[in-house]
Amino acid sequence: MFGTSSLVTLVLLLSSATALPSSRAKGPTLGPPRPSIPHLENFSKDIPVLSRNGTQLPAYSHAYYFDQLIDHMDLTLGTFKQRYYHTYEFYEPGGPIILMTPGEEDASGYIGYLTNTTINGHLAQELNGSTIVLEHRFFGDSNPYDNLSVQSFRVHTVQQAIDDLVYFAQNVQLPMPGGDQVAPGNAPWVLIGGSYAGALTSYTLTSRPGVFTAGYASSAVVQAIxxxxxxxxxxxxxxxxxxxxxxxxxxxxxxxxxxxxxxxxxxxxxxxxxxxxxxxxxxxxxxxxxxxxxxxxxxxxxxxxxxxxxxxxxxxxxxxxxxxxxxxxxxxxxxxxxxxxxxxxxxxxxxxxxxxxxxxxxxxxxxxxxxxxxxxxxxxxxxxxxxxxxxxxxxxxxxxxxxxxxxxxxxxxxxxxxxxxxxxxxxxxxxxxxxxxxxGYNATASPDAAGLNSAYKGWDTTAEHLIFASGTRDPWREATVAADGATNIGSDLQPHLLSDGFHCSDLLIQEAAASPQTKSVQDIAVSYITQWISEWKPSINKQSA
Structure with missing residues (x-):
């Protein structure tokens, strides 16, 4: 054999999918995998959850709904129900609110990211924080309209997704004690994402500075190509x-x-x-x-x-x-x-x-x-x-x-x-x-990759308090800041951390046992975010849209 046992431990990225109707028309098999974050296998969604003072909390699988704007440019269109999951098992007053979206997936498959088996929950445990998994518009149960037509997709853009994250942070009343008093400006928020959601993390800190105290972008496909x-x-x-x-x-x-x-x-x-x-x-x-x-x-x-x-x-x-x-x-x-x-x-x-x-x-x-x-x-x-x-x-x-x-x-x-x-x-x-x-049926699309890179700076973002974590073996590496063609080497205010991992390996705490480099990335990231949170001061100005 060619020695697979000698390879570094690998991490799963299994695209979750809603089964097509049994009447699905015959057609070509579906395309390449989406750049999504890893599932957590064998995760029990309904295990008992206790706060630090011993209070029984809702199960991780308990879904909440937020009234999100359909169109952030046209408030007259009203709102839709955006699903999210939340726990405050590690929270203590003054701790950070740690928000992530799984990106282009049904969020119900990613509630494990509330827990300390991931970098999200690990940070919450270390910093006395609360964790949230927010479903992306037009995925899972979070649909502005009841169909995925071109007309509906008029509000399905990267900018609308960024605005969702900001509007949620500034307006949600979290289902926990004091949950109506933790908007940015009153409490530090940390935005975490992997792959496409990692790109959203970078894009949000780049285009809407001051809302989130820190960001962690794993395998972030920031450069549209x-x-x-x-x-x-x-x-x-x-x-x-x-x-x-x-x-x-x-x-x-x-x-x-x-x-x-x-x-x-x-x-x-x-x-x-x-x-x-x-x-x-x-x-x-x-x-x-x-x-x-x-x-x-x-x-x-x-x-x-x-x-x-x-x-x-x-x-x-x-x-x-x-x-x-x-x-x-x-x-x-x-x-x-x-x-x-x-x-x-x-x-x-x-x-x-x-x-x-x-x-x-x-x-x-x-x-x-x-x-x-x-x-x-x-x-x-x-x-x-x-x-x-x-x-x-x-x-x-x-x-x-x-x-x-x-x-x-x-x-x-x-x-x-x-x-x-x-x-x-x-x-x-x-x-x-x-x-x-x-x-048009006979036309080829011309995706505006250049416009996306211009708007959110791609590889060249100068956003501060933003950590990029990349893996050398990640097939999406060439769209991340670790790409061969990228020239942004990072700084203390924008650390670029590199491991021998695969796609979003560093999001899972279990990967630290398999790769010393991945553990180092996680430890350094926690150190930076801990420092930035300690330096945070309340500011009413940070609540402005």
Missing amino acids: SDFWGYFEPIRQYMPANCSADVEAVIAHVDFVIQSNDTAAITALKMTFGLQGLAHNDDFAAARIHKMVPMLTISLVQQNLFFSWQSLQPDSGLNQAFYQFCDALEVINSVSAPASGWGLDYALQAWGAYWTSTYYKQICGDDDDETCLGTYDSSSPFWTYTYTGNAERSWQWLLCTQFGFQFDGAPASQPTIASRIVTPAWGERQCGYRFPGAF
Whole structure:
């Protein structure tokens, strides 16, 4: 074997998902994983909760609702019910209020972030604070409107999400003793987020300074990038060398054959993977990578190959898809390939065999090639289901209009484990199918990544009392301040902390036992925030909107 036991302990990022209706129209399997924070596995939501004086408190799973503005630019539209979870088990008067949103997910799967198993609860325990998990608009039960139409999404923007956090902090009356007297200015608030929610943390402290005393942004994807080939770079760099070498060889061969326009050769290549029924070559190229994702079926989230790098977790079994794939390419009769791999001829056939014998059935079931993997049927109702709770649709809106984050092959000057046949236009075309009212069926989206970076400063924010925590093995690293192209090195007022972790590893206290670097990040972050909280002074001015 290639020594998976020697790898650093890995952390889960399993995209939570609401099951699609049983009548879901046939359509392509869903896209790449959202940049979300890790779930806490085996967490009991209804365990007894006691305050420090022994008072029985509501269960962590008890939901509260806040009257949030539908549109912060047009108050006449009224409010909607925004769900949140809260506990004050560690709170003492004068302690901080620690707020986070899980971002693009149903918040009910993230109530473990109220507890001291996470950096949130750990800070609360250390600083006598109270913790809150606030659901993001248009996810879970927090919907301004009863559908996810383009018209409803008019108020689904990064700025509205930032304003939600600020308005909540300034106006919520928390269900605890003195909970109506802890608005910013009366009490210190700490904003915490990971991944997209980490970006929101940075954006909020950048654009609305003075509301939050401190911010902690883990694996924060602050730099919007339309052509996000960098997603695959940390995977390529840290996956087993033999597997990386052979994957690069196969991908180069696939691209060469497709670009040759040799119909017979292309058909033969597709037959190697049993995909001769797939009509469009970019769909075929994308299937090698883009369909190796956590696929959503009616009742099952599967962990699959390259994108499962983002979903690794110690002792869970969920990390096996990635390594089983590499074993299929690199192990012959219990003998592992050298670092250079077995080479193109063997790897191509082995990959094809693994795909046809094992993998296709897992992701496609009994669907034919085009139904499962094709993306060119713009008339399918699959694209335009607008029921609330469809987290994928809500996230795709943010990608299509603002972030971009289209996963594709690296430039020709760089090695790649993703096909260069797949370009940003492959994904942006699908935005037109999902949101024809915004882009038109036959148009490709033009997400305003540059505008987002200009408004909130991306890598180059100068916001103070903001901690960035990043991991070298995080596939989203190249959108964080730890990216190779970032030049902001941080300061004592904006510490940039780096570990050998994966996506948002530092949010989970258990990761400290697996990685001394992650523990160091957590300890340093707690030290900084403790110092900033100690320096905080009440100020009525901080309550102004």
